[in-house]
Amino acid sequence: MPKIEDVAKKAGVSVTTVSRVLNNRGYISEKTRENVYRVMKELDYQPNEMARALFRRKSNMIGLIIPDVSHPFFSELTYYLEYYADKQGYKLLLCNSDRDIVKESKYIDMLKKNKVDAIITGSSVLDVEHYLNLNLPIVSLDREVADNIPVVSSDNEMGGRLATQLLLDKKCRQPAFIYRGIGGPHHVALLANGRAQGYDEVVTQAGYDPIHLQLDASVKDEQEIEQEIIRFLHEYPHVDAIFASSDVIAAEVVQASRQAGRRIPEDIRIIGYDDVKIASLLSPRLSSVRQPIEEMSERIIDLVVKQINGEDVPNMNLFPVQLVERETT
Incomplete structure (x- = not known):
């Protein structure tokens, strides 16, 4: 080679x-540049990306830490993150943490050693100090890490209100909320809460008692x-509606309701959160x-890119949500 x-x-x-031609640094005449490119093509020379990164002090890699790549929400998120990162000239280094503190900590060490330019974290288990000490641009998904780390999130509270109000408008008298609790001391920082x-707000205002079921995140069966x-x-048995904190949980509720002899939507109405592709593929939809x-x-x-370039960015980036009604309500 x-x-x-x-x-x-x-x-x-x-x-x-x-090296200057490869990294587009310093003055190089067009004649010299074309000559170097011609020779590279003749020799089929493939530049070493890590060597180029060391020369530029930039790797054009972004670390992505998510809890579960098999989850439809994180799967779709990763797809779009890779697409937009590629458009900006960056590649993603995917880290699937499984909500494991030790595993996530090892991934952070790996990202540091690979000289990533920034980190995107959808994590919720590690102490914020692990991220604050990185001295790297960071963007957090759905979790407030620190005042100087930007957060991207949907309007979770509004989503909860919209979902619950829809169930009440359908004459449901006892909606319940089902979510998968991850536990740990940093769960309270999750904006998805x-x-x-x-x-709770809508149910209480309507004069009903909130009912929660927390599923164990460690259970995979x-x-x-x-x-x-x-x-x-x-x-x-008086619960006649379920608001699930994700479409995956809502799909599990659909299956369980059938097994319990509850007709959907006649006996029980169900609404999820995320509106990933499985929502429109379920039966009933x-x-x-x-x-x-x-x-x-x-x-x-x-x-991420603006931080890498030294630009100021807004700390809170909140996106509106939309109610999509289908057959389960």
Whole structure:
């Protein structure tokens, strides 16, 4: 495999000149530039990206830490983040933390060693100090990390209010809220908790008692999750509506409701949150609160690139949500 020294020798220039051509630094005449490119093509020379990164002190890589890449929301988010990062000339380095503190900490060390230019975190388990000490541009998804770290989020509280009000407008008299609790000391910093706050506010104002079911995030067995929801439905037979904190949980509620003998929407109405693709593929099709995932992703990349370039960015970036009604309500 040809090296940079081979290119320099055949082109009749120094290694420094070839490096300047590769990294577009310093004055290089057009004749010299074209000569170097011609030789690179003849030798089929492939520049070492890490070497270029060290020379430029820039890797053009962005670290992305998310809790679960298999989750439809994070899957769609990652797709759009990669798309908009690529348009800006950056590549993503994906880190799937599994909500594991040790694993996430190791990923942060790996990102530091790989000299990423910035980090996007959808994490919710590590102490904020792990991020504050990185001295890197950071953008957080749905979690307030620090005053100087920008956050991108949908209007979770409004989403909770819209979903719950829809259920009440459908003459439901006891909506319940089902979510998957991740636990840990930093869960309170998650802006997604606003979904529960919106639910509680509307239910209480209507004169009903809020009812919550927290599913265990560590449970992966689908049958076990289904049985827990069925037990809940039997324990609260008067519950006639469910607001689920994600479309995935709403889909689990749909399956459990069938097993419990509840007709949808005649006996129980169900609405989710996110409006990912599975919402319109379920039968019956799922009503949901739509997060503008693509627009949020574009903003995240924009915030990252502006920070890399030394520009000021707004701290809070809140996106409006939209109620999408389908067959489950």
